[in-house]
Amino acid sequence: MVEPFGFIGVFIAVAIVLASVPLLLNWVLAPHKPNQIKSETYECGIETQGDTWVQFKAQYYIYALIFVIFDIEAVFLLPWAVAYNQIPLAGLIAMIVFIVLLADGLVYAWRKGDLKWA
């Protein structure tokens, strides 16, 4: 057995089964009587107008961009964190400089007003 990822594979398979079996049971047990009005889109009783999948507020996109900066940071920070107890002082200082540089990006976005919900 290839622990640990073998077990994780088995576990995810079991989790999918645990999630889909009630759904299948529901499909078997419950009635199926769809009609025109029942399968309308529910938007508080008002008939839906136009396309749902439209272009949307750009603000969300800016947050996603800032998130990417910090997500890349994750790749570098975690290995450093695990080795933290063994690395010399230089490694510590280097990582602090790295974090400060990243924080700099956040401060820039802040000063530009990108963190303000408009």
Next chain:
Amino acid sequence: MDPFTSIGLSLRDLLAALGLADWFIDLIMAALRAAILGTVALLAFMFLTWLERKVIGRIQDRLGPTYAGPIGILQPIADGIKTITKEIIIPKGADRAPFIVGPILAATAALAVFAVIPFGPDTGHGPLVGTTLNVGLLYILAVGAAGIVAIIMAGWGSNNKFAVLGTFRAVAQLISYEVPQFLSIVTVAMLAGTMELGQIVQIQHVPFIFPLFLTAQIFLLSGVAEAGRSPFDLLEADSEIVAGFHIEYSAMMFALVQMAEYIHAFAISCIFVTLFLNGWAWPFLPGLAPIWFLVKSFGVFLILIWFRGTLPRFRIDQMMAFNWQFLVPVSLVNVILIAILNRVLVVSAGWSASDPNTAWPWGLAMFAANLALMVIVLGIMGRAGRQQRMRDEEKVRGRSFAAATGK
């Protein structure tokens, strides 16, 4: 040897006596462990729905469920029977594949976290229930991200404008709060020197909630936001966008979404217990490790219920500001402070987390530093808040009622 391990070993002997191949026994044992783990999570979900309704009821001066069984304990089963016999409605124009796969993926992603949660110590026969993964913390983050994909699938597939709005909010919230959550996890990995959750528990001679007081709070807050629970439940704000991304779901599909949410919240409590509250450790009866672990986890979940019963929902701009202008800067400062302070304590005083003799003085010194940082941060926040209020009042001052209302 604890009772759980001995049951597992005797079962393995029984299978071996049947003359099965080794790999097949391994597979059966893995599947059994997985099934037990999943079932425990599902039972915990059922129990937690009851607990939450009961406690919220008490907070709001109601009784909560009372009819089904004594003190309403059978309510989750009644709910289960009800949801399973309701009709599944797939709305007109829905994108069927993501609409159906969404809830299943959400539930799977929420359950998958439990594969690495250490419910008890490794006694030499392998881990108690799940598995020991040397990149456990990273795995938790990765699986959490899969939950976001599930929400996008569910919301986008519904062909409903409220659902799409909820999806956008959900994505903005979940990716934002992943940053402080990740930064608090980094702090733990730094002190523990490992990403394996079982080892993190074993290295805690002093529960990490003391040396990492601030980190624990950041983790809990961002965890509540990640689980999409009140006060961060913008993704399903009932009064604004009806139910957000799961507006079109009915019957078992809805129950699966709900299940994913509760299990995610419970997983957050379990991770919190593992990282900060010394996991399964308890002063007496160490053989019952999983029981103590669950007791602590339910305790942390009670805090989440308390949040929900007490705090009103944030507005979306407040929610984003709280993350990017408060939690992220604070956790960045926190990482740097912990890194420097721990190094100073190790080098100058010789105190360290991994030495049982000096762990307590080390932990208390770190705790004091955490409190100092908290006082500074709250001071800065309070000042900024006062200035903002003064500016706002300045704007309003001198403006008459008539000018303000246009009458």
